[in-house]
Amino acid sequence: MTYLSKKMIACDEASFLISLREDSRLGFRNWLQLKIHLLRCHLCRKYASQIGQLSNTMEIYREESIHGANMQHLSPETGARIGSRISRELNPK
Amino acid sequence: MPEENKHILEPHRWVERYGDYLFNYAIVRVNDREIAEDLVQDTFLAGLKSRDGFRGDSSERTWLTSILKRKIIDTYRKKYTSKESSFSEIEPTTLDGDFYKGEEPMRGHWLEGKGPNSNSFLPEGELEQAELMEYIRRCIENLKPQLAAAFIMKMIDDEDSETICKELGITASNLWVILHRARLKMRDCLEKKWLN
Numbered sequence: 001m002t003y004l005s006k007k008m009i010a011c012d013e014a015s016f017l018i019s020l021r022e023d024s025r026l027g028f029r030n031w032l033q034l035k036i037h038l039l040r041c042h043l044c045r046k047y048a049s050q051i052g053q054l055s056n057t058m059e060i061y062r063e064e065s066i067h068g069a070n071m072q073h074l075s076p077e078t079g080a081r082i083g084s085r086i087s088r089e090l091n092p093k
Numbered sequence: 094m095p096e097e098n099k100h101i102l103e104p105h106r107w108v109e110r111y112g113d114y115l116f117n118y119a120i121v122r123v124n125d126r127e128i129a130e131d132l133v134q135d136t137f138l139a140g141l142k143s144r145d146g147f148r149g150d151s152s153e154r155t156w157l158t159s160i161l162k163r164k165i166i167d168t169y170r171k172k173y174t175s176k177e178s179s180f181s182e183i184e185p186t187t188l189d190g191d192f193y194k195g196e197e198p199m200r201g202h203w204l205e206g207k208g209p210n211s212n213s214f215l216p217e218g219e220l221e222q223a224e225l226m227e228y229i230r231r232c233i234e235n236l237k238p239q240l241a242a243a244f245i246m247k248m249i250d251d252e253d254s255e256t257i258c259k260e261l262g263i264t265a266s267n268l269w270v271i272l273h274r275a276r277l278k279m280r281d282c283l284e285k286k287w288l289n
Binding site for chain 2: 009010011012013015016019020022023024043045046047049050051053054055057058060061062064065066070071072073074075078079081082083085086087089090
């Protein structure tokens, strides 16, 4: 086994580094290991692309869930229950 | 902030003004309607108790949201620091047996059919936003709760890693592995939704 092949990482480590680089800056060694792995692994290249897409999609999800057309509503019963609880707290007998 | 620009609290209008907003904020993060409703109620009641401390520098909504956020983190913490469902049950290895081969000489390589099919997990052509949102929600629901908590704090709340580790009582290395596993599963789940 050559020195280089000993230093090569498998797909599990490569995909871990792909995730890690979304959250922090990779050190030089990890960056290089990932770069080399991606040159030879088409599945991990696809994975890297999808993980970038996942981050973008989650941003849309965050916005949509609060401001989008798919907002959910408190049920009228729950709204009324909470409202009367607040009234009781504001105007205790 | 000048006195005339300060925000004031009007608790009798909270449900009407912020009920749905806070409910949506909560349900995205806890994925449970009943828990989300309780969190909204607890937030309003906590707001009432601490209203003397409201200085008016932020809007009512921002102030209430910060209370709700705290309550959501408390919910995560209570849930995932118990013996029954702890972060320590997540193996601290990158080698997730659901996705990678465990035996030499192919150890760590993608299992057959478990790698990505293309550069995108979305189908080609027009996509209904509502459909995508629903699939994301379902895929988050399918995550182990511990993975979901860290993933939501990172990807939806945009919290920094230090804060997440502190709030959930985990180390940075734990967090990296947890996020890696959550992303693996989310990607896989989303791709399969369209293929199916």
